Amino acid sequence: MTEHIIETVTILLAVTSIISEGKPDIPLPVHGIITQSVDLSLPVTPEGSGLEIYWTYQTSILAVYTNNRLKIINDKFMKRLETPDNGATLRINNLRKEDGGIYTVTISDTDGKVYETSYNLTVYDPVPSPVIQTEVMEDTTDRCNVTLHCSVPSITSDLSYTWKYRQGGSEYHLYNNGSTIQISLRNDSRDTEYLCIVHNPADQKNVSYTVQHICPHLVTSSQSKGGKRHHYDLLAILVLLVPLIALLFLIMKKRKSEKRKEEQLQEPKEEPKELQYATPQFQRSEGQRAEPEDKEIEQNGAIVYSTLVHHAV
Template sequence: MPLPYSGVVFHLCLIVFACTHVSGGEDVPVILNGLINQSIPMSLSGGPSGPVQLVFWIFKTNPLVTYTNNQLNVIDEKFKGRLELLDDGRVLKIGHLRLEDSGLYTGTITLTNNTNYKKSYNLSVYEPVPTPTFGSVKTKITDDGCNATLQCLVPTNKSSLSYTWKYRHGDSEYQLYNNSGDTIQITLTNNSWDREFMCIVHNPADQKNISVKDICLDNDTKNKRVPNGTRNLRTYKYLGLIVLALIIPLAFLGLYLIMKRKRRKAGTPDVMEDKNREPQYIQVTTFQPNADTQEWNNALYDSSPRQKPKAVTVYATLEHPLETKR
């Protein structure tokens, strides 16, 4: 509830009195960063302790608020309904921050023993950082690897934003990449295709990030785009394996034939060929055996005494010694 005119004058007099009798405080302002629509506290801690008689704050050069006898009086109309004094007036809390709330705040606390303490804050209010996106990733495949251009885009004024790039392999920790702009040029060798890059867009009060990996993969096939030199090298490897697969069986076959030829030269018979050779006959004789020859009688005559002896043809088989196949 606003104080009557006489009350305002009284508080202004207290402010003037306190400002002329400040016995201690901090001269260097404390840096604070806040976001639009959020809140931020400012504490007068660090000074003497004791019962509080008066607390007042100045924003830039204008009286902001006073606190005495547990009563809060907001002087600056722009902060109506957005200020709180907590902890018996030792903490000022500003809610629903606006960009125009940025500036220097100076608070002074006066204890009942007339001891004063002053502290200042330099507040900067920022808009939240929007979620960034990547522009079109430009890649160029070479025999040595992959060259790529990455651009980090945000739909807002870039003047208050900063960019930090990091990278990592697999699940390892991110490492700082030596570049602070919104665009980077990178070179990936053939053994670092899986490197992941992160773009961090930030201001002093907020940050957002986005990451990308598999930069050198074809978006259509999701296959690694291999440089021509590397592709040719792989082709040569495959052809070498095919040739090797053909040479090994031929080598074994050639070795077998050589060993077989050596055995033949050493006089080893070819048994199968000799077995398949047809027998040759000589000494073919046809004769009529004598009746009084007991051996032929037994072999050629029937038991009947009336049967006459038959003509007999004798074949002698010519046996050849085993020869080596030539």
Template structure:
């Protein structure tokens, strides 16, 4: 557990737990399948029946079900997809002999219940329903910090996470990390109260805002409050860590309030013992002295904050700001800027799936397609439409689901200090297949056993008949 970190609100805290698997429960029946599918506005979604079919597909008929009314959507036959609904014209693509249907450029009005009748070559019909819900993208969350104070070596503050619009069906959760370690789950909810002992300035808090189809995040470094409190109590120069994303923008800002107005600000680059001029803010004007940053700097807060746009990898450096107040007092601040490449989209691979006595067991591995350095992985999970919970850190996890909990979703987070990407995996992608193959295996075993018993009975009857004669 993070030393000196206490929770002042209820929440699940998993920092000192190790996971080797998780047991979740669900109930499945023998009726037609109803699968929940979540899509993101303007993106694509595939409605796919993951259970293997015993015979090849002859044709597939797709329909839209609204209450008791059925509307024709599309029909796949002879390798051709014929679309019957104008709303989806040029937006449908079939695969798996028509058993899977991809909808592109999703619209909010695409939210509906879809029905597919999969007709096999023996004319057997498998009916599946997909409850598709299209969601708007989650707005980028905003973190606000309140009531920061330094009391006997403790830095205390409250963080609130919100989104700028009243978008419905968004829930919040928090993660944290120390330095460059992986994130740990902290709590669920939009607000958390934090107490850090010994001014743990390297602690970062990550707010995740999510709906069933999208997730966005924002980060807050405790040093934004704690180092300011430390500075006000000790009077030393500050060194603030700033992480930026390639081609994006970053603002180096000194958050401590000044006793007097700022007269001017001098910005420099510090490389070892050498100092290079960067820019100077005076009388409302910013004068740039470094060709590397020409047309990429913008000052605010009377020059106490400096924004660098279109970040380059070579912008990684230590920046020094001398903030001169009207009484000629100088406040010196250092910013250690590190520019990172974007995190590639992660890929989830599943291995060794098997069904044993109602248990669906498999291993998930998360990786990125390039050898980008400084990327760490963590896993979250949820059942149905509930919020995500932290599961484990690391690129691989071993899962055991009881009773084939087919609605369980696992989310892999691949991240560096400036960026985060995710990929999801639904347990039904393995568990439903295992369920089907397990049922077939049981029927095969039963059939073999039945034949063996029948043969033995026949032999016994023949033996009895022979002995009587």
């Protein structure tokens, strides 16, 4: 017990002598969230085995980092401090609201140089998830005036409200600040999305709302107009396509006719058949003399001409 007291007094005297050499800079603002962690990073990278780092909280000794080991002095932070990155960062875990205040780090290297920086830590409650309430002020066939009110379910201080909007898949644009806004919607606003961002310096949450949820009749009207516009687009396309299809049909017909003529020219011509002549045959009957008489006789597909003459005996 006595050794612990002597060591603490020695550290306190060392820190006091170092701090007295110069005034600390303006404290750097640091924000943390209850139950989460926050890092206090050193202004320089610590190097050398003889490096000594002293941390103070408000007016009391917090911890000392020397010989690559962190020694926690303040019992309030016991088991909640660690030094990742070889002492280059002091991490405070499981933050509490009362952890807020001024933290000062004093670094003494082997060359006798001293660096000192202060941090002003503020610990905030996490931001609750917000909700949007709507109130329709005026609702006509082509316009809808609405009030959007953004709020959180619990009472939390240090909250700010910011509204953004976007249309379709575009980027968000700043609309207004404050928890309540008034908007006037028209038929061309059906794709508009309004985003409420609730934030404090350490945390933020958001919720969005679209026209489909506020004024559904605007969506229907706009979609109807969109349907008519689509119908007109189809008619315009058909007007352009019909002459093109007719032209293609004429070209194909002309090519087919030319091809048919070309095939007819390439077909071989049939030679005319020669006429065949048969020798007349005479047949005598008893008591008669037969002579040929002009008569057409068809034999074997050829035309045979003969003349038969009959004389009485």
